[in-house]
Amino acid sequence: MADEVILKVENLTKRFGGIIAVDQVSFELKQGEFLGLIGPNGSGKTTLINLITGFVKPTSGRIYYRNMEITHCPPYQIACLGIARSFQMVRAFHKIPAYKNLIVPLYSPRVRKLSGGKYGERDDMAIDLLDDFGFERDSFVPYKPAGSLPHGYLKRLDLARCMALRPELLILDELFSGMTMSEVSATLPLIEKFNREGLTIIMVEHRLKELFRVANRVIVLNFGRKIADGPPREAMSQKEVQRAYLGTETEG
Amino acid sequence: MAEAIKYRKERIDRGIKARSDTIYMLSSYRELLYILFPRVLPISFLLLSPIFIGGGYWGKVIFYSCTFALLALSWDLLASVGLISLGQALFFGVGSYVAGGFNFYFKWPLFLTIPLATFGGALICTFLLVPVLRLRGVYFSMVTLILPLLFDHLIETLEILGGTHGLLSLSPFPSHWMAVYIAVVSVILCLFGFRRLLHEDYGFVLRGIREDDRVVMAGGINIYWYKAQTIFIAAMVGCFAGALMTHYYQFVGRSAFALDNTILPLAGVVLGGSGNFAGSVLGTFILVPLSEALRALGGLRMALYSLILIIALATLPEGIFHYLERKYHQFERMVSI
Ligand SMILES: Nc1ncnc2c1ncn2[C@@H]1O[C@H](COP(=O)(O)OP(=O)(O)OP(=O)(O)O)[C@@H](O)[C@H]1O
Ligand SMILES: [Mg+2]
Numbered sequence: 001m002a003d004e005v006i007l008k009v010e011n012l013t014k015r016f017g018g019i020i021a022v023d024q025v026s027f028e029l030k031q032g033e034f035l036g037l038i039g040p041n042g043s044g045k046t047t048l049i050n051l052i053t054g055f056v057k058p059t060s061g062r063i064y065y066r067n068m069e070i071t072h073c074p075p076y077q078i079a080c081l082g083i084a085r086s087f088q089m090v091r092a093f094h095k096i097p098a099y100k101n102l103i104v105p106l107y108s109p110r111v112r113k114l115s116g117g118k119y120g121e122r123d124d125m126a127i128d129l130l131d132d133f134g135f136e137r138d139s140f141v142p143y144k145p146a147g148s149l150p151h152g153y154l155k156r157l158d159l160a161r162c163m164a165l166r167p168e169l170l171i172l173d174e175l176f177s178g179m180t181m182s183e184v185s186a187t188l189p190l191i192e193k194f195n196r197e198g199l200t201i202i203m204v205e206h207r208l209k210e211l212f213r214v215a216n217r218v219i220v221l222n223f224g225r226k227i228a229d230g231p232p233r234e235a236m237s238q239k240e241v242q243r244a245y246l247g248t249e250t251e252g
Numbered sequence: 253m254a255e256a257i258k259y260r261k262e263r264i265d266r267g268i269k270a271r272s273d274t275i276y277m278l279s280s281y282r283e284l285l286y287i288l289f290p291r292v293l294p295i296s297f298l299l300l301s302p303i304f305i306g307g308g309y310w311g312k313v314i315f316y317s318c319t320f321a322l323l324a325l326s327w328d329l330l331a332s333v334g335l336i337s338l339g340q341a342l343f344f345g346v347g348s349y350v351a352g353g354f355n356f357y358f359k360w361p362l363f364l365t366i367p368l369a370t371f372g373g374a375l376i377c378t379f380l381l382v383p384v385l386r387l388r389g390v391y392f393s394m395v396t397l398i399l400p401l402l403f404d405h406l407i408e409t410l411e412i413l414g415g416t417h418g419l420l421s422l423s424p425f426p427s428h429w430m431a432v433y434i435a436v437v438s439v440i441l442c443l444f445g446f447r448r449l450l451h452e453d454y455g456f457v458l459r460g461i462r463e464d465d466r467v468v469m470a471g472g473i474n475i476y477w478y479k480a481q482t483i484f485i486a487a488m489v490g491c492f493a494g495a496l497m498t499h500y501y502q503f504v505g506r507s508a509f510a511l512d513n514t515i516l517p518l519a520g521v522v523l524g525g526s527g528n529f530a531g532s533v534l535g536t537f538i539l540v541p542l543s544e545a546l547r548a549l550g551g552l553r554m555a556l557y558s559l560i561l562i563i564a565l566a567t568l569p570e571g572i573f574h575y576l577e578r579k580y581h582q583f584e585r586m587v588s589i
Contacts, residue, residue, distance in 0.1 A: 053470065055466065055469070055470075074469070074474070075466075075469040075470060076469050076471075076472050076473055076474045076475070077474075079469065079470055079471060079472035079473075080472040084470070085470055087466075087467070087470075091464050091466065091467045092464070092467065093459065093460050093463040093464060093467065094463060095459070095463060096456065096459055096460065096463065100456050101460075103453050103456040103457065103460075104456065104457055104460045104467070104468050104471035104473060105471035105472060105473075106453075107453045107454070107456075107457055107473065108471055108472030108473050109472065109473075110472050111472070122453055161467070161470075161471065164471075165471065165472055
């Protein structure tokens with residue numbers, strides 16, 4: 001069922017007062033796709049993610065996940081369906097040891113149903129998972145309070161938290177912002193591997209070079225509207241996209 | 253070449269803890285003692301103090317201290333999920349009146365009214381607070397502050413449940429000792445039970461909700477369900493304290509909803525230090541006897557009491573327990589290199 005539509009967004013609109021953050025956006029996403037979501041600052045990428053994951057309710061439009069309408073579901077239900085998201089601004093439980101940060105998704109109804117796990121076992125699951133993201137199990141890093149870790153670690157902790165949920169759709173909001181070059185080149189292959197193994201991914205990213213190495217499709221937003229949708233090279237060569245990225249409306 | 257150094261100082265705490273706070277590696281009898289001492293000390297203090305102090309006036313003070321310690325523990329549990337209660341009097345009052353009412357009107361014995369007040373009272377409180385769970389921070393606190401006042405006025409103006417006179421001559425405990433030991437054992441169970449709970453996976457979900465509820469939601473967990481459960485547990489403890497006090501006094505009146513029952517436990521938590529439950533118990537066991545001792549001073553009592561509280565907070569803003577804990581973890585020993 002490689003071609004199954006996993007996510008369908010229909011005429012999605014979100015207004016904040018006078019601002020239209022997302023304007024009549026529609027698209028379909030197939031199982032296994034790797035979608036890059038790009039656009040200038042303030043073009044509505046984060047808002048679109050918040051709408052899909054239930055953190056913000058749309059002004060109008062509908063969202064379907066595997067043919068089930070999720071437009072009005074609360075965030076935790078959407079997460080339990082298998083849609084995991086990271087946050088653009090780093091969010092973590094700062095006073096809690098890094099590995100204990102993963103207890104929350106591991107304790108969710110979704111993961112408990114999928115893999116069980118008793119007290120103590122979840123600790124091992126968390127340590128195993130973090131090991132894959134550069135928190136070496138034999139070091140002190142996984143046991144330190146999250147708040148004491150550098151930015152790049154927190155970003156990867158956020159990714160690990162998403163993966164702990166055993167997602168079927170992974171949505172990453174500028175995961176690479178603030179990461180060092182070496183952290184990016186260590187993380188990128190992991191994400192690529194998840195996608196090869198069948199995980200559907202939506203990735204918001206300003207680092208286009210890295211994004212285009214992995215994404216096989218991009219959607220470009222500008223002022224909340226979808227202005228391009230297709231393979232990276234084609235989408236980027238469109239006039240409107242180039243204008244949006246140059247930031248001017250008039251042609252030179 | 254200088255003489256080789258054979259020993260170095262090491263904090264005992266560092267040597268025992270294997271990376272994380274909950275995993276210990278004990279290798280000697282003395283290390284076991286180091287771990288056990290802080291646990292055995294409060295338990296033996298709580299269990300033995302009623303015997304040494306006996307019945308009488310100070311025996312009563314031990315009992316009060318226990319009921320306020322229960323209210324303080326209940327407060328600290330709510331705080332652990334990020335709910336700041338200004339209405340411990342709500343739990344206390346509802347528990348008091350459920351126990352008192354069933355005893356007065358239906359003549360139910362206290363071994364039925366107390367469990368009924370604990371569960372039934374907690375259900376009532378939870379239903380009252382669930383609609384405002386979505387309120388954040390100070391707005392939730394305001395509602396908890398108002399509810400006990402509301403009950404107080406209802407009882408006064410509608411003249412229900414004894415009105416301004418209260419319900420008198422309720423069943424007493426068979427003996428002072430029974431009341432005190434039920435209270436003391438409950439404090440011990442709650443103290444260690446809650447500390448344990450917060451180290452379980454369940455507890456880490458609660459702490460997560462306090463730190464960042466959006467991350468918890470993104471982790472597939474219904475934060476309102478967990479907050480409601482926490483309110484239920486905290487309300488059980490508070491209602492139980494109220495029911496105990498009702499039967500101890502053989503009386504329940506509007507004073508059960510009084511602001512004192514909110515302020516005193518809260519002051520205890522602040523003095524002892526929040527977030528670890530031990531501070532709550534320590535704080536109330538200092539404050540309640542202190543305020544009783546100052547009773548002899550008459551009008552000056554409140555002034556002196558406030559002064560002591562302010563000085564304590566200014567010198568130890570983190571709370572007494574955190575200070576003691578830090579010092580205890582700094583104990584050192586010599587280890588060979
Ligand atoms: N909660 C909110 N209230 C009011 N306006 C909002 C809110 N959230 C977003 N906006 C506005 O909606 C528009 C889209 O913002 P959004 O954060 O979705 O952009 P973005 O594409 O993610 O930008 P960036 O690349 O900077 O992250 C902006 O103009 C922003 O100011
Ligand atoms: Mg954004």
